[in-house]
Amino acid sequence: MDKRQIGSSDLYVSKMGLGCMSLGTDEKQAKEIVQTALENGINYFDTADLYDFGRNEEIVGNALKEVRDDVIIATKVGNRWNDVSEGWRWDPSKEYIKSAVKDSLSRLKVEYIDYYQLHGGTIEDNFEESIEAFEELKEEGYIRYYGISSIRPNVIKKVLSQSSIQSVMMQYSLLDRRPEEWMELLDDHRVSIIARGPLAKGLLSEKMLSKASDKIKENGYLDYSYPELEEVLRSIREKAADNRSMNELALQYDLAHSSVASVIPGASSPRQLKENIEAVNGPPLSAEEVEVVTRLTKLSRYQQHRD
Incomplete structure (x- = not known):
């Protein structure tokens, strides 16, 4: 599978990674999915300390321990669940980040994390403190690079101006094209999506x-009412997906943008994963195909969390 560079780092990740949140807690089944990914050239595995309250990291670490040097492991921090009775709370403090990374290292059974991401963020956060924590973790060898997972424009701009992040993880699809507004700014900073x-x-x-x-x-999806959703999906199927599966069209659309380093759909079975692998290994969209689907769909904007 083709690889792409994350930002200006020396991390080259498969153009499709495995979003590990949907692996579940059946370790045997999860290992089958991970093995299928490895056999098909996927080298990028994205988990988080929050997923199944640490269990996901343990499963991912066990599944990858024999190929540690050949893969890129990403995880996330900031949603603290070890000091509350139910759920979790947001904690981007330097003290917590530097403590949580050691717990993630232990669960993953690795000596370093390739890519460490702040799992959210609000404009009220002390970003200077969070960034200082990530920079120190780099210097100390616990992580190689770091980024953020956020869809809040004011958070993204603030962190871009103060840090050496390499990517922003964002929800991005044909039905949610909001990240396209920010591609030029991210490109200017050599930061990937x-x-x-x-x-x-x-x-x-x-x-x-x-x-x-x-x-x-009942409510539709983002800027689409349910009737609009019915219409746009029908139009995409009829006018843009004649020779492609919907999976292929959707994944190739994201990959048609050079700002995108990798797409990370989840998979709850080897069969589902293979469908997505086949889709990303198909031919790239032509300029005409991109034009058709962009004409059929909405270019929405983030309305909240803006300056």
């Missing part, structure tokens, strides 16, 4: 509206 949610909760998979939840049926 890691695209999560590229299949829009399955709406852009072959199952399309059969994947719509009751909430989507």
Whole structure:
């Protein structure tokens, strides 16, 4: 599988990574999915300390221990769950980040983390303190590079101006094109996008509206009412996906933008993963195909968390 550079780092990741959140807690099944990924050239695995409250990191670490030097392991920090009785709370403090990384290293059974990401953020955060923590972790050898996972414009601009992040993880799909507004700014800083949610909760998979939840049926999806969603998916299928699966069209659309280093759909089975691998290994979209799907879909903007 082709690889792309994250930002200006020396991390070259498969153009599709494995979003590990959907692996579940059945370790045998999770290892089958990870092994399928490895056999098909995927070298980028994205987890978080929050997923299954640390269990996901343990499973990912166990599944990758024999190939540690051949893969890029990414995890996230900031959602603190070890001092509350239920759920979690946001804690981007330097003290917590520098403590949590050691717990992640232990669960992953690795000596360093290739890519460490701040798992959210608000404009009220003390970014100077958080960035200082990540920079010190780099110097101390606990992490190689760092980034953020955020869709808040004011957070992204603030961190870009003060840090050496290499990417911003953002929800990005044909039904959520909001990141396109920020591509020029990110390119200027040599910062990549890691695209999560590229299949829009399955709406852009072959199952399309059969994947719509009751909430989507009632409220629509982002800027699309449910009737609009029905219409846009029908139009995409009829006018843009003649010779491609919906999965392929959706994943190739994200990858058509050079700002995107990798797409990271999740997979809950080897079969589902293979479908996505086949999709990203298909031919890139032509300029005409990109023009068609951009004409059919909305270029939305983030309305909140702006200066």
